[in-house]
Amino acid sequence: MKQVRSTIVLMVLFFAGLLGLWGLDRWGMPTGAQRRAGQQRVLPAMADLGELGVRRVEIDRDGKQLVFERRGPARWQMVRPMDVAADPAGVDALIRNLKELRRSPDAGAVSGPAESFGLDHPAAVIRLFGGSESGDREIAALEVGKTLRGVTYVRAAGSSDVDVVDGKLAASLDRSPTSWREVNLVPTPSFQATGLTVTRGGMTVKAERSAAGRWNLTTPLKLPADGPRIESLLAALSAVRVLGEGGFAADDVKDFAPYGLDRPEATLEVDSPAQAGGPLVLAVGKKVPGHDDRVYVRRGDQDDVVEVSDRFVREIPREGTALRSQSVADFNPGAVREIRVDAMGTTFRIERRRDGWRMLAPRDEKADTFLVQSFLNQLAGLKASEFLAADRVAQPGLDPPALAIRLWEGGPAEEGTTPAVPQGPPSFSLRLGRHDVLRKTMYGRLDGDDVILALPDAMLDKLPRSKYAFRDRGVLAISPATVSRLTVSRPGLTAVVEPDRTSSSPNQWKMVSPVKAPADVRAVTQILGILSDLRAEDFAGDVEAVPSFGLDKPGVSLAWELDPQAAAAAAPEGAGADAGRKGRLDVGKPAAGKPGAFYASLEGRPFVFVLPAAAIEPLGAELRDTAIFSTTAADVRRLVFRLPGRTLAFSRRTPPKGDPSDWSPEAGTDMAGIDLSRFNDLVAQVSRLHAQRFLQYDGPIPDAAGLARPRLEIELRGDPARPPEVLRLGRSEGGVLAAAAGRSASGAVFALPAAAWDALIESLSSRTELPRSPFAP
Structure with a gap:
């Protein structure tokens, strides 16, 4: 028990000691180390003085007085003998030197009569004041005596101890009042x-x-x-x-x-x-x-x-x-809440929502976030090439302007809330006037500014050119699974395809008009892909102006019908039974200034838009399955080439080995120019032949096709129980060769690449060596 009490007493004494030391430090009681450091200084009162502790300095010398007063952290004012700005570096250096004056470690304090050190009548007396704003409390004073052999005798005022210090201190006091003046008039870095x-x-x-x-x-x-x-x-x-x-x-x-x-x-x-x-x-x-x-x-x-x-x-x-910077705008694109653009007699009002940008006028609909952000970025990076006085520009077209842009900054609006009218002036307001085509310049002016800005006309691409500007570029989105019919109309041809419900394979289509035949699944899939996410490259104007866009006589039209149940589910509430079940896309003439793009419109939509080449190309693809033969290369047992004046027939052994010995000429076959080592590749290529496109789907084959007396007829025979596959090659013109399957005088005519087939016909007719790859595209 006694041991416990002793421990408690020792702990109490320990913490009491710590508390006492803290209190001494708190009340400013110097420590032993501080007292020893103070004893080494000539002016110990300045030992703990802060940088701004001195507010007034007086120097009495030769019956004259210099007085400096602090006017800020880095400024001093000489108030005597003249009222002028003082050199802050010089005054601060004097204060630092006085603070750092230390007794000589060798000589220490010197004793003797004051007159022997020149301190009975000091050469100079320096007084430092601090405390209040006026610096009326004397902090320290130093008497400066004789200077001999590079050292000066000094004494703290009121002290009998004389110290020896470096003579540079006395030299700094020999400066004239003028040399203390501030020479750097703007000392701010x-x-x-x-x-x-x-x-x-x-x-x-x-x-x-x-x-x-x-x-x-x-x-x-x-x-x-x-x-x-x-x-x-x-x-x-x-x-x-x-x-x-x-x-x-x-x-x-x-x-x-x-x-x-x-x-x-x-x-x-x-x-x-x-x-x-x-x-x-x-x-x-x-x-x-x-x-x-x-x-x-x-x-x-x-x-x-x-x-x-x-x-x-x-x-x-x-x-x-x-x-002024060449940059015109001073706003943060990410902080813009509302945009207003007055152009073409229309006010576009666009508001940032938490889920993206929303157009409020001229119609309430979704805005295209990418376009809006690009527009803001273009404005934020806009630079003027020149600043022009109003009298230097003839007809700038700014009163009234051709277009005005205003932006307000702030947080995004809450979804579902009533759009608030912006309060206060806009963060950015720009008027745009005449477009000077020769100088590739648009004239502009900021609100409240009298300077006309010469702006690059490259910004025209981001400015509204129709009342549908800033609208979401997504114009159509149909689920491919809901499409029950597609109709593609081109000059001289209208093709209709439908899903093949009888097929056990998914995504199979058939052509139902103008003939019944399998459809090209890849071509149909590409068209469905367009309908699932059809995006306009730009909006051109109102659909009422169809003649100017070539839409009164469209070059291509795509019509679709949807499954009735899917259409009903997607139709707005209260709409009729046929609402949204049908639609049509018309493609007009090429879009001005946009290579490869075309004007287009959607049935029931009020605008004309521009479609890029990638969206147009699938509409020109062949919808009928382009595979010519159903026989596979492995099933072919007999191959016959019939030309005017020459017939070549070859048989294949069963089962084939896959080498030249598979094939042998039949009796009467002239083998001049024939290399049997190429027959396996030749048969493989013919059996999987695809047409480039169909020149006609049905009807009498015209004489102009040259198929009544073909230049070459190729017969492939596989299963003896089935009729042979026959390919007739006719006239070649413009890089295209007319061909037909079978020997009928009517039916489909399709196109093949003329160069490859012409080479094959030439080699068989002239008995030269067969081309290595005659049917390559």
Whole structure:
């Protein structure tokens, strides 16, 4: 038990000691180390003094007094013997030197009569004051005596101890009052400047640096500023210095007219957080007589006039546009909540919602997010090539403008809420006028600005060209599984296909008109893919103007019908039974300025739009299955070539080995130019032959096709119980060869690539060697 009590007592004493040390430190009681450090200083009262603790410095020397008062963290004012700005570096260096004055570790304090050290009548006395704003509490005072052989004798006021210090201290006190004056008139480093105002010739331009370090104009308009140009001007100002002691032209000036400073040539104001008392103002006067490279200037907080080099004057702009960035807009595209564009007698109003952009006018419908964001990005990056005075542009077309753009910034609107009318002025407002085609320029002007902007006409691509601008480019979305019929109409041909319900394989289609035949599944699938996500490349105008777009006589039309149950499920509530069951896409003439694209319209839709080549191409594909033969290469046992004046017949052994010995010529076959080693490849290619397209689906075969007396007839025989497959090759023209299957005088005629088949016919007719790959595309 006693041991426990002892432990508790020791812990209490330990924590009491810690608390006591904390209290001593809290109340400013110096520690032993601090007391020892203080004993080594000549002025121990300054040991713990902060950088801004001294507010007033007095130097008495030779019956004259120099007095400096602090006017901010980095500014000092000499109030005696003259009221002028003082050199802050010099005054701060003096205070630091006094704070760091230490006794000689070898000599320590020197004893003896004061007169032997020149301290009975000190050469100088320095007093430091702090405390209140006026600095009326004396912190420390130092008496300075003789200087011998590079050392100076000093004594803290009120002390009998004499110390020996470096003689540089006394040398710094020998400066004339003029040498203490501030020669750097704009001591603020350019990187510390947060604001700049330039007034010259009735022009006032104000710029501010943002938290991100970017410069923006705030007067006369809120605009992006030319950051490098402003930094260059600030650098020139920070280099403005008085030209020697003779550069202080006049002090305590009452009449500034003789120096041109009653009405300055220019006035500059530099803001900085380090400056107390507001911005630093520099007024520029007239040239110094007899010195064309000098000007009179005056700092706004002083009444003295000085001479400086005029090189910085060249950096001071004469026009408000000189500090203006070529960038036109000053907004964040990601923060824009609402867009309004007045064009073509229509107001487009677009609002950002949490799920994307919504068009509120001229119709309430979904907007195309990509287009809207591209439009905003284009505006945000818009640059003017020139800033023009109004009298320099003939007919800019800005009153009234051809187009006006306004943007409001803010958070996105809540889904389902009533769209709010923007409050306050827009964040960005631009008017656009005449398009100068020769200069590839559009003229524009910001609201409240008297400057005309020359803008690149490349921005025309992003501006509205119809009342359907900004509308969602998705114009059609049909599920392929709901389509029950497709009809493609082209000049001279209308083809109808339907799903083949009798097939056991999925996604099988059949042609029902103009003939009944299997459909090309790949071609049908491509068309269904278009219908599932049909997107316009652009909107061209109203559907009422169909003749101008070639839609009164469309080159291609695609009609579709949907399964009744699927159409009913997709139809709006209250619509009729046939609502949404049918539709049609018409394709007109080529779109102007868009190679490969065409104008198009949808039945029941009020607009004409532009479709890219990728969406048009499948509509020209062959819908009928292009496979010519149903026999496979492995089943072929006999191959016959019939030409005018020559017949070649070959038989194949059963089962084939897959080498030239499979084939043998039949009796009477002339083998000139025939290489049996190529027959297996030849049969494989013929048996899987596909037509490029069908020239006709049915009906009498015209004589012009040259198929009544074919140039070559190829017969493939497989199963003896089935009739042979026959291919007839006729006339070749324009790179296309007319062909038909079978020997009937009517039926389908299809096209094959002429070059390959002409080569085969030529080799068989002239008895030359067969081409290695005659049926290659």
